[in-house]
Amino acid sequence: MIEFLQKAKEASGIIGNLDTKTKNNLLNTIADMLVVNAPMIISGNKIDIKNAKDNNLSSALVDRLFLDEERIEGMATALREIAALTEPVGKVIDGWITEDNLKIEKVSVPIGVIGVIYESRPNVTSDVAGLCIKSGNVAILKGGKEAQNSNEAIAKIIGEAIESQGLPKEMVSLLPDSSREGVNFLIKQDKYVDLIIPRGGETLIRHVSKNASVPVVKHDKGLCHTYVDIDADLDDAVEISLNAKTQRPGVCNAMETMLVHKDIAHDFIPKIVKELEEKGTELRGCTTTTTIANVTLANEEDWDTEYLANILSIKVVEDVKEAVKHVNKYGSGHSECIVTKNYENGETFLNEVDAACVYINASTRFTDGGAFGFGAEVGISTNKLHSRGPMGINDLTTYKFKIYGHGQIRG
Amino acid sequence: MIEFLQKAKEASGIIGNLDTKTKNNLLNTIADMLVVNAPMIISGNKIDIKNAKDNNLSSALVDRLFLDEERIEGMATALREIAALTEPVGKVIDGWITEDNLKIEKVSVPIGVIGVIYESRPNVTSDVAGLCIKSGNVAILKGGKEAQNSNEAIAKIIGEAIESQGLPKEMVSLLPDSSREGVNFLIKQDKYVDLIIPRGGETLIRHVSKNASVPVVKHDKGLCHTYVDIDADLDDAVEISLNAKTQRPGVCNAMETMLVHKDIAHDFIPKIVKELEEKGTELRGCTTTTTIANVTLANEEDWDTEYLANILSIKVVEDVKEAVKHVNKYGSGHSECIVTKNYENGETFLNEVDAACVYINASTRFTDGGAFGFGAEVGISTNKLHSRGPMGINDLTTYKFKIYGHGQIRG
Numbered sequence: 132m133i134e135f136l137q138k139a140k141e142a143s144g145i146i147g148n149l150d151t152k153t154k155n156n157l158l159n160t161i162a163d164m165l166v167v168n169a170p171m172i173i174s175g176n177k178i179d180i181k182n183a184k185d186n187n188l189s190s191a192l193v194d195r196l197f198l199d200e201e202r203i204e205g206m207a208t209a210l211r212e213i214a215a216l217t218e219p220v221g222k223v224i225d226g227w228i229t230e231d232n233l234k235i236e237k238v239s240v241p242i243g244v245i246g247v248i249y250e251s252r253p254n255v256t257s258d259v260a261g262l263c264i265k266s267g268n269v270a271i272l273k274g275g276k277e278a279q280n281s282n283e284a285i286a287k288i289i290g291e292a293i294e295s296q297g298l299p300k301e302m303v304s305l306l307p308d309s310s311r312e313g314v315n316f317l318i319k320q321d322k323y324v325d326l327i328i329p330r331g332g333e334t335l336i337r338h339v340s341k342n343a344s345v346p347v348v349k350h351d352k353g354l355c356h357t358y359v360d361i362d363a364d365l366d367d368a369v370e371i372s373l374n375a376k377t378q379r380p381g382v383c384n385a386m387e388t389m390l391v392h393k394d395i396a397h398d399f400i401p402k403i404v405k406e407l408e409e410k411g412t413e414l415r416g417c418t419t420t421t422t423i424a425n426v427t428l429a430n431e432e433d434w435d436t437e438y439l440a441n442i443l444s445i446k447v448v449e450d451v452k453e454a455v456k457h458v459n460k461y462g463s464g465h466s467e468c469i470v471t472k473n474y475e476n477g478e479t480f481l482n483e484v485d486a487a488c489v490y491i492n493a494s495t496r497f498t499d500g501g502a503f504g505f506g507a508e509v510g511i512s513t514n515k516l517h518s519r520g521p522m523g524i525n526d527l528t529t530y531k532f533k534i535y536g537h538g539q540i541r542g
Numbered sequence: 543m544i545e546f547l548q549k550a551k552e553a554s555g556i557i558g559n560l561d562t563k564t565k566n567n568l569l570n571t572i573a574d575m576l577v578v579n580a581p582m583i584i585s586g587n588k589i590d591i592k593n594a595k596d597n598n599l600s601s602a603l604v605d606r607l608f609l610d611e612e613r614i615e616g617m618a619t620a621l622r623e624i625a626a627l628t629e630p631v632g633k634v635i636d637g638w639i640t641e642d643n644l645k646i647e648k649v650s651v652p653i654g655v656i657g658v659i660y661e662s663r664p665n666v667t668s669d670v671a672g673l674c675i676k677s678g679n680v681a682i683l684k685g686g687k688e689a690q691n692s693n694e695a696i697a698k699i700i701g702e703a704i705e706s707q708g709l710p711k712e713m714v715s716l717l718p719d720s721s722r723e724g725v726n727f728l729i730k731q732d733k734y735v736d737l738i739i740p741r742g743g744e745t746l747i748r749h750v751s752k753n754a755s756v757p758v759v760k761h762d763k764g765l766c767h768t769y770v771d772i773d774a775d776l777d778d779a780v781e782i783s784l785n786a787k788t789q790r791p792g793v794c795n796a797m798e799t800m801l802v803h804k805d806i807a808h809d810f811i812p813k814i815v816k817e818l819e820e821k822g823t824e825l826r827g828c829t830t831t832t833t834i835a836n837v838t839l840a841n842e843e844d845w846d847t848e849y850l851a852n853i854l855s856i857k858v859v860e861d862v863k864e865a866v867k868h869v870n871k872y873g874s875g876h877s878e879c880i881v882t883k884n885y886e887n888g889e890t891f892l893n894e895v896d897a898a899c900v901y902i903n904a905s906t907r908f909t910d911g912g913a914f915g916f917g918a919e920v921g922i923s924t925n926k927l928h929s930r931g932p933m934g935i936n937d938l939t940t941y942k943f944k945i946y947g948h949g950q951i952r953g
Contacts, residue, residue, distance in 0.1 A: 144870060148893055229915050233904055242926055243896065325926050341755065346927050367949040374951035459555055481944050482559055485654065493644055493947025502952070503943075504640050515653055515736050515940045516757050517927040529926045532914075533892050536904025538778040540785035541913070 132316060135307055136323035139244050139269045142301035147241040147267040151218045153296070154264055158214035161292040162207035165257060168288050169203045175284035176253065183277055195251045196278055206257045206285075209507065213261040216506045219524045220267045234535040239528040241267035243325035246306070246317050248273045248339060250331035253281035259328075260289050260303045262509055266527035271324070273306040273314055275331075318343035330510055348518055348526075350510040353383030353465040354437045355495045358390040358454040358480065359399055360471035367492060368470040369403050374494040375468065377410040380441040383511060384466050384498040387437055388444045390454045393419070396447045400424050412441050419447040434461045451476040455483045462486060464513055466495035487513065487520030543727060546718055547734035550655050550680045553712035558652040558678040562629045564707070565675055569625035572703040573618035576668060579699050580614045586695035587664065594688055606662045607689055617668045617696075620918065624672040627917045630935045631678045645946040650939040652678035654736035657717070657728050659684045659750060661742035664692035670739075671700050671714045673920055677938035682735070684717040684725055686742075729754035741921055759929055759937075761921040764794030764876040765848045766906045769801040769865040769891065770810055771882035778903060779881040780814050785905040786879065788821040791852040794922060795877050795909040798848055799855045801865045804830070807858045811835050823852050830858040845872045862887040866894045873897060875924055877906035898924065898931030 165172070176198040183193050225237040245268045249255045256274055263270035274282040286305045293302050306313055318327050318339055327347045329339040336351040357375050359368040375386035391399055396419065404424040407414060415429035426445065433444040434457070448454050451469070458467050468490035469480035481489045488498045498521060500508025505523025512518045518526040576583070587609040594604050636648040656679045660666045667685055674681035685693040697716045704713050717724055729738050729750055738758045740750040747762040768786050770779045786797035802810055807830065815835040818825060826840035837856065844855040845868070859865050862880070869878050879901035880891035892900045899909045909932060911919025916934025923929045929937040 144866075144894055144896060147896075227915065229908075229913060231904075231908065231913065233908060233913075235914060240896075344752065346757075346925070348927075364949070370949060370951050378952055455555075483555055485555065485558075485651075486942065488943045488945060490945045490947060493642075493945055493950040494952050496952035497640075497642065497644060497945065497947075497950070502640060502642065502644075503646060504638065514757070516759075519940055520943050529930055531897065532899045532931050534899060534901045534904055534908065536901060536908075538775070538781060539904040539908070540781050541789055541905050541907035 132308055132313070135304070136244075136320055139271060139301050139304070140323045142299045143241070143243045143269045145299055146269055146302050147220070147243070149267060149298070153298070154267070155214040157292060157296050157298060158210045158261055158264055160296060161257070161261070161289050162210040164288050164292045165203055165207050165210075165285070168284075169200050172198060172203055172281060172284045172288070173200070175280035178280040179253075179278050188277065192251055192277070196253065196281070198253060198281060202254065206254045209254070209258055210261045213265050213507050213524070216265060216524055219265065219528050224530055231539050232537070233539060236533045236535075237530050238533055239525070240531050242527060242529050244269040244271065244323060245527065246271045246273065246324050246327045246345070248314060248327065248329045248331070248335065250275040250335065251278055253278045253285060255330065256282045256285045257289065258507065262507055262524055262527060264302060266524050268527055269301055270303045271306055271317070272304070273309055273317070276309060279309070314339075315342060318345055318347075321345045328510060346517070348510070348512050348514050348522070350383075351513050352437050352463040353385070353511075354387050354435075354461060354463040355384060355466045355468075356388050356390055356454075356458050356462055357386045357468045357470065357495065358448070358451070358458070359392060359395065360451060360454075360469055360473060360476050361392040361394045362473035362476060363392075363395065363399070363470040364472060365395065365399050365402065368399060369406055371468065371470055371492070371494050372403055373406050373410070375496055376407065376412060376443050377441065378494075378496055381439050382496075384495050385439075386443065386468075386495060388434060388446060388461070390446050390448050390457060392451075392454075393447050393449060396420070397423055400445065407443060410441070412443050414443055414445065416445040417447055420445045437463070451479050455480060458484050458486070464515070465511070466490065466498040468493065468495050487511070543719055543724070546715070547655075547731055550682060550712050550715070551734045553710045554652070554654045554680045556710055557680055557713050558631070558654070560678060560709070564709070565678070566625040568703060568707050568709060569621045569672055569675055571707060572668070572672070572700050573621040575699050575703045576614055576618050576621075576696070580611050583609060583614055583692060583695045583699070584611070586691035589691040590664075590689050599688065603662055603688070607664065607692070609664060609692060613665065617665045620665070620669055621672045624676050624918050624935070627676060627935055630676065630939050635941055642950050643948070644950055647944045647946075648941050649944055650936070651942050653938060653940050655680040655682065655734060656938065657682045657684065657735050657738045657756070659725060659738065659740045659742070659746065661686040661746065662689055664689045664696060666741065667693045667696045668700065669918065673918055673935055673938060675713060677935050679938055680712055681714045682717055682728070683714070684720055684728070687720065690720070725750075726753060729756055729758075732756045739921060757928070759921070759923050759925050759933070761794075762924050763848055763874040764796070764922075765798050765846075765872060765874040766795060766877045766879075767799050767801055767865075767869050767873055768797045768879045768881065768906065769859070769862070769869070770803060770806065771862060771865075771880055771884060771887050772803040772805050773884035773887065774803075774806065774810070774881040775883055776806065776810050776813065779810060780817055782879065782881055782903070782905050783814055784817050784821070786907055787818065787823060787854050788852060789905075789907055792850050793907075795906050796850075797854065797906060799845060799857060799872070801857050801859050801868060803862075803865075804858050804860060807831070808834055811856065818854060821852070823854050825854055825856065827856040828858055831856045848874070862890050866891060869895050869897070875926070876922070877901065877909040879904065879906050898922070
């Protein structure tokens with residue numbers, strides 16, 4: 132393992148300096164080869180699917196695992212889209228001349244060696260490989276063991292594509308020891324690995340964050356709120372809340388708790404409850420809410436729970452200040468929304484809520500690299516440092532300062 | 543402790559939204575009050591100095607601890623300079639309209655609660671407090687126990703200044719439990735603390751980095767090289783190397799190893815060795831170097847050592863490629879320099895060396911917030927993520943996305 136990581140680190144210098152054309156050719160070659168070799172991937176995938184069924188994995192999980200020609204075409208398309216993105220390396224982010232007449236340039240550079248740990252979907256293997264190639268990083272991939280045969284087939288094709296272009300095979304690898312011990316070893320190798328990105332369930336992410344000595348960008352939890360203010364357009368508020376809760380309840384940017392200003396609660400709550408009931412949403416509410424609509428009484432734990440399901444808790448609040456306080460206490464710093472036509476209340480919420488994405492008058496469901504216009508999404512960071520919120524390919528770079536002198540020495 | 547941290551976290555929302563004038567008034571008030579109350583600080587400091595001498599601390603350490611009216615004036619001046627910096631919070635870093643007609647603004651915001659752990663110099667207490675106030679962060683400070691009385695006096699005055707302005711006292715505090723256990727507790731409270739900055743010796747920083755679950759921006763080690771290329775201006779090379787090694791040998795941006803191209807080694811090494819000998823530098827060299835000059839034979843450990851002293855190791859290399867390889871193997875990713883008039887070799891070195899600061903034809907001693915023009919320096923990060931290299935006040939901010947809609951929902 133150490134030798135493998137040493138080689139990865141050594142190769143990162145070469146890989147970080149590949150030119151755009153070389154990287155794009157490789158991405159398009161991988162795309163072509165995935166399509167040509169689809170039968171090989173599918174036969175690996177069939178083994179994974181059979182094992183999953185034998186192990187009684189849920190049908191949702193089996194569906195996530197499943198690959199056919201269409202899904203493989205989708206993987207190829209994603210790689211071609213990554214190739215089409217603007218080059219993320221070598222951007223001059225800032226530049227100036229100092230008092231000593233040194234010219235300083237702050238330039239984007241690859242991070243180095245990135246370990247990505249993920250769960251069932253095998254398409255993540257090619258997506259993440261593509262994002263790392265384009266950003267000049269070495270990718271070490273550890274997928275779910277339930278997708279092992281699919282991932283091995285995909286990685287083999289990627290490796291052949293890399294070799295066909297005469298490039299270092301260290302660019303993309305599966306983690307050689309894919310056991311739990313292998314992962315625990317990897318996340319402590321800060322000498323060789325520059326960043327770990329865990330993608331998947333909260334348990335995985337917690338485990339990695341707690342035990343890693345390599346920096347981790349985590350994507351753990353979305354406990355998102357929508358606050359319907361006294362000055363909300365109630366029709367907008369219904370649409371936005373309904374969308375935030377029900378359009379896809381199992382995702383991190385869906386609403387879990389709705390906060391409602393007390394002066395409009397009697398008008399608004401019956402309207403939204405009617406709509407939510409039609410969508411089959413299970414409703415829980417604070418004491419005041421239970422006097423307005425037929426909902427179960429929520430307990431303290433409800434405010435602290437990311438349901439990831441079609442369940443909503445509703446709380447009536449005094450004003451925007453109480454809404455902000457509730458959000459900052461229970462929210463996960465992901466995506467938070469106020470619906471209002473009031474300038475001051477809007478500003479208060481946007482400024483005082485501590486979250487990656489703060490919305491006024493739009494659904495929190497827009498928190499997404501695609502919707503933000505970043506192209507391929509690396510993930511949604513709930514870190515405050517390095518990257519926060521939706522991460523595009525630029526978030527896989529860091530920077531260096533290049534300093535151009537003419538013999539200057541320090542006085 | 544938990545209650546203390548909870549309050550700090552709660553207060554961070556208010557502190558993060560203070561306006562520039564309020565923050566600057568506070569900084570200038572603290573500056574004034576430090577000067578007025580200098581006798582109180584000095585009497586605390588006298589106890590620390592007496593203890594230090596009783597405990598036989600080195601005279602260098604006693605000098606670091608020492609405060610007089612002039613040094614307290616210096617602390618006040620530093621605070622006034624921080625007040626004069628451009629407001630770091632609320633900058634619109636980026637902004638665009640999405641395909642859904644959402645207006646997105648990426649805006650700088652404070653990080654939240656920052657714990658700073660440092661060693662002997664008591665002026666760090668007011669410097670760091672000032673940087674955190676200006677950037678809207680809550681500061682939790684843990685100084686060296688040898689400076690405890692000085693730090694308590696300084697913190698008391700800062701607290702009184704905060705109170706005199708009617709601001710929350712949580713803005714700046716000393717860590718209530720200043721024992722080793724207190725520190726070990728603090729660095730694991732990721733629920734309440736957003737960032738830990740350790741400043742000081744390598745042992746302190748290693749301990750914090752290894753044990754923290756709060757993100758750490760570290761400033762650990764500077765093993766810096768200067769490579770004198772075949773096409774170097776040898777007079778420049780002498781000046782730059784001499785400055786990098788001898789102007790202040792005990793600091794992180796000083797040179798530890800000099801690399802010399804083989805074709806100029808016989809010309810250059812005698813020149814620089816003569817100058818270095820005059821400065822009393824202890825010299826060690828590779829086998830080839832020992833045939834050119836009268837230096838001790840270096841061993842493998844020398845290439846891997848940050849001397850922090852007036853010692854230099856010298857190695858003769860084949861070419862710029864070998865220089866880059868040596869630097870990437872042994873360097874600490876801090877500051878690295880090539881001296882050359884050759885365009886290709888300069889580009890190769892600047893692009894392929896993996897370090898925060900890469901120089902061409904200037905001394906690595908310039909790696910410094912002041913020399914870079916950042917104003918007050920937070921430190922020099924050897925992290926690759928969040929901040930890299932010299933950190934100014936902007937490095938104490940993160941960002942949030944503000945999303946302005948008109949009822950948009952996700953389709």
